[in-house]
Amino acid sequence: MSASRLLRLAAAVPLLAAGLVPTALAQEDPALEEGPVQLLELTTPQGEVTEAAQAGLDGAAQDGGAAQDGAAGTADGTSVVPARAELLAGLVAPAVVGGVDPEADAVLLTEPVEVDDFLVAGFTWTGSLPESLSVYLRVREDGTWSQWFLNEPSGAGRDDATGVAGTEEFITGGADAVQASVVGDAADLPADLTLALVPGQPVGEEVLDVADLPSAEAEPTGVAQDPAAADEATAATDMGTPAQPLPEQETQEEGQQGEQPTSTQGASPPAGTSAGSSVNPSLPTILAATTTANGLPVPVHTRAEWGANSAYMTWTPNHVAASHVVVHHTAGTNSYTASQSASVVRGIYYYHAVTLGWGDIGYNFLVDKYGQVFEGRSGTLNAAAGKMVVGGHAYGANTGTMGISMMGTYTSVSPSSAQVTAVGKISGWFLARAGVSSATGSASFTFRSSDKYAAGQTISLPRITGHRDVGRTACPGDAGYSTLGQVRSTAQSQMSSGSATPASTTRTIYLNDSWSAQAGTVFRYGLSSSLMLAGDWNGDGVTTLARRDGAVVGFRNTNTTGESLRTFIYGEPTDQVLVGDWDGNGTDTLAVRRGNVYHIKNSMYGGAADVAVAYGRATDEVVVGDWDGNGTDTLAVRRGNVYYVKNSLGSGAADVVVGYGRAGDVVLTGDWDGDGKDTLAVRRSNTYYVKNTMTAGAADITQPYGRPSDSVLVGDWNADRRDTLGVAR
Template sequence: MRLRLSVPVALLLASTALPAAAAAEPPETTSTRIALRDATLTRDATREVHSDSAFDLVGLTWRGQAPEHIEVRTRTGSGWSPWTALEPIDSAPERGTQQGSEPLWTGRTDTAQVRASRGGVDVTGDLELVAIDPGTAPAAAPRSSAPGQPPVVGRAQWGADESQMTWPPEPTETKAVAVHHTAGTNDYRCRESADIVRAIYRYHAVELKWGDIGYHALVDKCGTIFEGRVGGLRDDIVGGHARGFNHGTFGVSMMGNYDRVVPSRDTVESVAAISAWKLGTARVPADGRTELIAGPADNSHFPPGAAVPLPTIFGHRDVSKTACPGQRGYEQLDEIRARATTLQRDNRP
């Protein structure tokens, strides 16, 4: 029988745990780029690529206009996976970043197929496939590092290679939490979660040239919270999770695709807990409303300079043209707000 701890008990255990041992050397994370124009194009406008080394996560990158439709599948010993649709990520090419799709956790494989089109015309030859091997490392236990903070697996504990972090922290003011999902797949084991975070970090920081992982926190389907953007827990730091609304927000991403799958109770509880704590540090009520000023973004619902009223916990789709955090994830926002409000009240001095 699994014993489930309430948030206050878990916090007490985490805060009274022995100090962490010195962090081990992070696993080596590598990535390979494969130009799809060199791959064979089949009759159904599919390109198949094979990597000389195995990988666990893929993304697609391009220059110029984004494809309207992108689908990926991979092959394992049991055959081909289902096709998975990937949305473009709204990047900032004028700042030297790379345009690309959402990442997809594939599990161990070395072969992928890609379909991409724009206006009904195949454009897979314009894309590059990024294949990432995050290495493996033992799962680290989450712990609390600040008063009232829910237990979190820190960057050193999940194996962040800080030499890849080239985006100096930029201060902001936390007015709201933006809730996301990483999309891709729910077909992962929670002991792989740190590997997934390392792979997303490599994709965001190195391959998309953001200089760091975009989210401030990530929550897996077992409810484990992972620290994201450097300094984003300790301080109010700009992230890279909702272009046009990165200033003034704290980005939390549920690891998985929650378009058709309902987030687990553990995930909802942990998203509520980290949101309640972070908003509480800024004296912002979890059930309140705020106003954010839209910045420039190709994928935004709002023009630059618009004053946008929002709940203090909102979904990515509220500000951007995206399905994120998925329909089923979006339907949990009321529960997340209610639970975060209760946690703020219970932890009030």
């Protein structure tokens, strides 16, 4: 960007140099580039309008800009707007507030200017912001200008009033141009009005020199009534499902259904579809790790995992008794991607801790629209049962509550179901630990002080409540507020059922390193209800286990008793899960199947699918293997006892068709003889019939192992390049 004058270096240590950002995150987060927080000064310490804040007004005058018909502006640029109290109470929608035009009615207006990329923005000022003033912002993302957004003065802050006045954090999906406007009475403009633009990895601060800022082309845009509407499509799913369904071609009649049909090389039964589909292959993973420690019902990204810079933390945690939950939302365009969420959280952290001067992030938890949960305020995850660290999420009501913020603006479009569910589960976890029996009930709460209740005032407050119930704010938005019933219901279910990922391990694993009836390794991992998966997760040549509980996946890199090294969410609980080395890098990862579409992930993290392909029919049984020995796993579908094998991850005709075993057999795949190629085995009762070539014929190995009721596992348990059996009991 243009040169700008360095004002001051905030207490910043580059996250990568300090080791605060996991290596995987550093490689994959597109918003991780270091950069200073950019400050655009709009008024001086004396309250005078700066050159930057006057530039847009001067341009409008040169263009003959006048207030549009029906606008609230006057000849001198001032305007009259409804009382802010009405707006904050949610009685007047921003899109129709007095017919306000943030350009024509402005008393302060910047030009549209290009800046370095940023993810979080916010306005600060000295003193208070009179109700006669309304602050607006619009941003450019991916070459398109957003609507104008009303930036609400924050109803958050520390109960001891430490810090400066400002707006709620405004999040973007990576904006590179801005324009700011203030509508109201010019005589009421506050001193030190400044727009802060925070990147995903902030290092220092710099004041932008208006003379060096390139102007940006920008057509007029309206005022946002629903900031979330423009991004409805992105909230649908984080799985990367193709926008259009992948139709399955009609298949010819299946081959002979006998016991041993003949192998056919290059045969082309149309088991595939017309084309495979790659779904955003450039989309990275979200984070490197999560935790489910302390009985958490969902995986939570800790401060260390999302890269909280300890240099910004100047607020000593204070744990107090707490038994209420306050639900919030943020402001902004709602256009962030799953891979940007950690960077957005880092931006909010900087804005709260440094820009607003709180010394830490105000929320105890943050939940993105993909259902990912982030630890906020330091001390949140190590709070004892019945206590919570005091935050800065609701001024005057921080002490005795836990604050959860839904990342996004939910004025009239509801939060995603994944988001609401995560908020409910975290709320239920917290309330249950506090000894609360009903998430739908109310209890007395005493305020420290707020703009809605006097210090010492006690009211009956719902156990799970919205920010607007404790302060004069529209937060968490009308649509967000309407979901609190669902949040409470989910919380109550969570309180009744307990954690979705219990810490106890009850399943016994028996692994065999050779073809015999005796287990060589025995250990405990997972629950009786866990789906057990086998794969080489770290590329060391040894197959180890993973457990899936609902959509939560945990795994270990050693075949020993213990808990998961970490957990993450991928897919939906109803998806079929497959394991394979899809990209040939020597490590196994997951794929989930929906119908005949396979959503493939090339890393053991949550987030969007890297590739989606269609193959076969929704009714086919599917198996995975490296059929041609090229180091990459692909798919085969089974119909009866006939296997239609594909040697590439795509649609189209099968490369090999082979029959083996009986239609009712349980099928397994593995490299049984160490030649680098996977072949088939079938199980009848507790006896396994193993074939070392992809041909019909008699079994090469017949071996009893375990019990008929055991769950079967296949893997190279000792790194000798030969797969053998294991069972989970």
